[in-house]
Amino acid sequence: MTVDVPAIIVSGVVLASLYAMMATGLALVWNTLGIFNFAHGIFMTLGAYIAWTISDEAGLGWGLAGGFAIAVATMIGGGLATYGLLVKPFQNRKDIVLVVVMTTLAGSFFLENTGRLIWGPRLKQLQRVVEGTVQPLGVSISAHELVIIISTPLILLALYAFLRWTRTGSAIRAIAQNQDSALLIGINVPRLYALSFALSAGLAGLAGALLGGIRFIVPNMGSEPLLKAFIVVIFGGLGSLGGTIVGAYVIGLIESTSTYFVGIYWTNAVMFAIFIFILIFRPTGLFGRN
Amino acid sequence: MADVLVVENVVKTFGALRAVDGVSLSVREGEVFGVAGPNGSGKSTLFNIITGIPFHADSGRILFDGTPIERMPPHAICRAGIARTFQTETDFETLSLFDNVKLGTVYGHARGMSEEEQRRVTRETLEFVGLGGDHDRPAGDISVFDKKRLMIASALATKPRLLLLDEPASGLTRPEIRETSALIRRLSETGVTIVLIEHVLPLLLTVSNRLMVLNFGQVLTEGHPKEVVKNEQVIEAYLGKRGDHGRDAA
Numbered sequence: 001m002t003v004d005v006p007a008i009i010v011s012g013v014v015l016a017s018l019y020a021m022m023a024t025g026l027a028l029v030w031n032t033l034g035i036f037n038f039a040h041g042i043f044m045t046l047g048a049y050i051a052w053t054i055s056d057e058a059g060l061g062w063g064l065a066g067g068f069a070i071a072v073a074t075m076i077g078g079g080l081a082t083y084g085l086l087v088k089p090f091q092n093r094k095d096i097v098l099v100v101v102m103t104t105l106a107g108s109f110f111l112e113n114t115g116r117l118i119w120g121p122r123l124k125q126l127q128r129v130v131e132g133t134v135q136p137l138g139v140s141i142s143a144h145e146l147v148i149i150i151s152t153p154l155i156l157l158a159l160y161a162f163l164r165w166t167r168t169g170s171a172i173r174a175i176a177q178n179q180d181s182a183l184l185i186g187i188n189v190p191r192l193y194a195l196s197f198a199l200s201a202g203l204a205g206l207a208g209a210l211l212g213g214i215r216f217i218v219p220n221m222g223s224e225p226l227l228k229a230f231i232v233v234i235f236g237g238l239g240s241l242g243g244t245i246v247g248a249y250v251i252g253l254i255e256s257t258s259t260y261f262v263g264i265y266w267t268n269a270v271m272f273a274i275f276i277f278i279l280i281f282r283p284t285g286l287f288g289r290n
Numbered sequence: 291m292a293d294v295l296v297v298e299n300v301v302k303t304f305g306a307l308r309a310v311d312g313v314s315l316s317v318r319e320g321e322v323f324g325v326a327g328p329n330g331s332g333k334s335t336l337f338n339i340i341t342g343i344p345f346h347a348d349s350g351r352i353l354f355d356g357t358p359i360e361r362m363p364p365h366a367i368c369r370a371g372i373a374r375t376f377q378t379e380t381d382f383e384t385l386s387l388f389d390n391v392k393l394g395t396v397y398g399h400a401r402g403m404s405e406e407e408q409r410r411v412t413r414e415t416l417e418f419v420g421l422g423g424d425h426d427r428p429a430g431d432i433s434v435f436d437k438k439r440l441m442i443a444s445a446l447a448t449k450p451r452l453l454l455l456d457e458p459a460s461g462l463t464r465p466e467i468r469e470t471s472a473l474i475r476r477l478s479e480t481g482v483t484i485v486l487i488e489h490v491l492p493l494l495l496t497v498s499n500r501l502m503v504l505n506f507g508q509v510l511t512e513g514h515p516k517e518v519v520k521n522e523q524v525i526e527a528y529l530g531k532r533g534d535h536g537r538d539a540a
């Protein structure tokens with residue numbers, strides 16, 4: 001049997017790119033607020049549906065660029081609303097982590113069903129950003145996938161630069177490290193919580209719009225990537241954004257390799273086995289702090 | 291002198307526990323106001339509700355320079371001119387001493403400072419608290435004494451008019467306590483008003499102009515430090531009914 005290594009790598013890196021965008025947002029919220037947002041997957045779904053409604057001829061037909069822009073903008077608003085309604089009211093509670101699991105899960109079920117009502121059960125697909133295939137380095141790959149592969153690191157780099165070199169970004173990192181100290185030195189913590197949520201939801205919306213060009217858009221299309229994003233964040237190491245990004249690429253490549261050899265149905269089992277195996281030896285994940 | 295801080299009848303409960311139970315006090319411009327009291331008497335909780343970090347009072351009024359602040363968000367209280375330190379170490383462990391303090395100059399002000407000004411104020415502040423030497427060490431690596439002074443420096447970097455210190459001397463050696471005491475005096479001479487929580491009584495007695503004692507969330511007594519420590523109730527609160535050990539503690 002000949003192994004099609006380039007195909008495995010390409011599909012692995014495409015998956016990895018989407019996981020990286022999803023997981024980075026999830027990790028950003030975890031690092032700053034100390035909670036996991038279970039509604040993160042629905043931002044992806046809604047991003048795809050909204051981009052479709054705006055851009056598709058069956059919808060408003062305003063073009064793909066408009067679709068992407070409005071999808072991301074709406075999700076930024078969605079992130080702010082999720083924070084304000086489902087997280088902020090509970091933030092002074094000791095059991096905030098558990099409460100927010102409930103509230104965000106509830107919010108996500110609610111939105112998923114609302115989506116089903118609005119867009120119906122029929123599968124939809126978004127136009128591709130670029131049509132056709134290209135052959136860089138002799139490997140045949142769809143141009144849309146190449147856009148995903150190239151734009152993801154650029155977007156994550158921009159996020160890194162924002163967190164690293166801007167005043168607001170440093171404040172977010174300060175909160176992630178010590179919330180009390182951040183309050184102490186006059187940082188407006190609630191505002192930056194909202195901003196982290198907005199950024200995270202915007203990224204998920206973008207990931208959804210990109211995924212909508214290669215997979216069918218269905219009301220639960222965000223669940224699988226959300227699950228993978230959780231694995232990525234824990235695998236990469238809680239508290240480390242860099243670890244999350246490396247983790248995304250490792251998990252993406254493991255998934256595509258496993259899909260190639262054992263098929264799609266066994267892949268999740270294989271991934272969890274590897275995931276658990278690694279956590280036995282490195283309980284804090286690849287780059288986690290204690 | 292004018293009252294910088296006026297606290298009127300503040301209450302903070304945790305379930306059935308009344309951690310701060312109707313405390314009133316006023317702090318005059320430029321003084322060092324000491325707060326003593328047994329463990330769990332509500333001292334730190336009082337600081338928490340004054341600064342809004344991490345929670346506000348359930349009821350009562352707090353005036354800073356005559357302006358009510360009991361519902362202001364913490365960052366606004368900080369920018370208005372109140373800074374505090376915590377009883378436990380709070381710093382940004384991966385950042386250097388310099389960057390820790392600089393963050394205070396960046397976010398803690400009502401008006402912005404230029405980068406140059408930030409660096410100058412940071413350097414001066416570190417020097418002032420006695421951490422002038424090696425600024426570039428990560429805050430995670432330094433001694434308890436250095437951490438205590440770093441917390442004070444971070445608070446000072448926000449240029450407060452009122453500084454709340456929560457047990458700055460706990461866990462320190464005798465010579466370090468003497469240095470802390472000197473530092474608080476120097477601070478006071480710069481004109482900043484100080485409220486000081488402390489278990490180390492000699493320190494509290496030497497630097498405070500007035501002393502308040504809390505017990506079970508209520509004010510037990512308040513007055514001149516020398517008088518307060520002679521108070522029978524205070525001795526009892528600290529040592530139980532057998533007040534005969536009171537002399538040793540003071």
Ligand SMILES: Nc1ncnc2c1ncn2[C@@H]1O[C@H](COP(=O)(O)OP(=O)(O)OP(=O)(O)O)[C@@H](O)[C@H]1O
Pocket residue numbers: 304307309327328329330331332333334335336377
């Ligand atoms: N966040 C909280 N949740 C529940 N109870 C609290 C909380 N913070 C403080 N308490 C309780 O309130 C009471 C007062 O606590 P506080 O920390 O103010 O005491 P303290 O006078 O500072 O004591 P110490 O000298 O030990 O620092 C204690 O019984 C404490 O257990």
Ligand SMILES: [Mg+2]
Pocket residue numbers: 333334335377
């Ligand atoms: Mg205390």
